[in-house]
Amino acid sequence: MFVWLRQSGSVIGLSILALVMGIVLLGGPGSIASADSALTEGDTASATGVLSAALVTARYEQTDPHLAYAGVWYTYPKSEASGGSYGRANSNGSWVAIRFNGTCLDWIAMKGTTTGKADVYLDGSFVTTVDLTSSTAVYNLKVWSTGVLPEGEHTVRIAWNPTNTSGKYITLDAVVVTGELLYPAATITGLNPKCGLTAGNSQVVINGTGLAGATAVWFGEVPASEFEVQGPSRIVAVAPPHEPGTVQVRVETPSGITADTEADDYTYLETIVPAITALAPNCASSAGGERIVITGSGFVDLSGATAVMFGETPAAGYA
Structure with missing residues (x-):
């Protein structure tokens, strides 16, 4: 039997079995415990542990602020996608990390002709490479799961595979978590x-x-x-x-x-002396009038600057 609840994600199902077990173990209404099998303090702690294992399952969209993105990601609107859009990236160094406290995470993605391979890491260790290639576009699809994990904190990281053909995307549509999402370590x-x-x-x-x-x-x-x-x-x-x-x-x-x-x-x-490391371009017509980009260090606060000099001649203007 399931009780349907709602939290920050989507509608969730909570098994009532653990709750019933907790009532029985604690000697509540309908308990089968006798006087000879009364719970000790240690038994009570064990029963409480059963209750803590009653985790909820919820879906979170790729825009959830708990997710940590690196590299360049794009949000692509599509009505068939979970929540009406999905995220995608197509460059080396692009990844997303999902940190959660629970027992399972499902990766929901889009597969198609423009997608490629993604590397999956669990708790810092490489697990597998998922090929998101498909002859037709498929949305809102579970492409990988952690399976059942020991209850506790876990992190899944999905990264663009560097062997991908240039331009191939990896995608994230949503995640389904048994437990709760956690903010990533900053x-x-x-x-x-x-x-x-x-x-x-x-x-x-x-x-x-x-x-x-x-x-x-x-x-x-x-x-x-x-x-x-x-x-x-x-x-x-x-x-x-x-x-x-x-x-x-x-x-x-x-x-x-x-x-x-x-x-x-x-x-x-207390004071900063600017240092110039490059000029672009580094040559110009004697007639002047060209825009010169000055690159360097120490350009923190030039509000008090009075001039930019080319030799003994001040620049016509600067910003």
């Missing part, structure tokens, strides 16, 4: 720029994974003046004032706080 992979003035007020782009749902950004022990989450892999923050030195930038999410790595180091400087 990571910071880079900052741009990596330094700024002690006065603060510089925009800093934070790149990483699992950044969706961020609740705070810290520069050392000082919160960012403001920040905007632009997706699961990007946050734009405004650095607060701070004394000179290198600090750790941290992002706080529902899954925890990002771990400290070299990628999150941000240096506060």
Whole structure:
């Protein structure tokens, strides 16, 4: 017998068997336990464990914020797809990670003539390669499952296979999870720029994974003046004032706080001397009037710049 419930995903079914077992074991109404078989404290703990195993099953669309994407993904609208759209990617380094607490995950995908191979990893280990190729387009299709896993935290990662023919896609339409989705562990992979003035007020782009749902950004022990989450892999923050030195930038999410790595180091400087590394183009007509792109480092805050010089001649304009 099943009881139908609803949570953040789709309609779910909950087996009533575990509930009945829990009532029997705990000596509730209809219990078959006698005085000679009364439950001890240890038995009660065991019965509670039975109850905790009554997990729910729900479907989550590929747009769910719990999913962590890397690389370049596109949302493709299609009425036949689960939820009216599916996600797809066709470049090396593109993957999606799904972290959950439970016992099973089913991968729902689209197969067709433009799709290729995807590598599947479970809890960090390679499991299999799934070929999504089909002579006709098929939507809302279960293409792989974890099977029954030990109850607990697990992570499934689906990645574009580098042997794919150029342009071939991997797809994610939805996932069906027995248990609950968890926010991915957030990571910071880079900052741009990596330094700024002690006065603060510089925009800093934070790149990483699992950044969706961020609740705070810290520069050392000082919160960012403001920040905007632009997706699961990007946050734009405004650095607060701070004394000179290198600090750790941290992002706080529902899954925890990002771990400290070299990628999150941000240096506060009292003054910054710009350094030029390239000009494009690096030659021009003597008549002038051409646009020159100046590339370099230390271009953090040029609001006080008074001139750009070509030799002893100031530029006609700059921005």
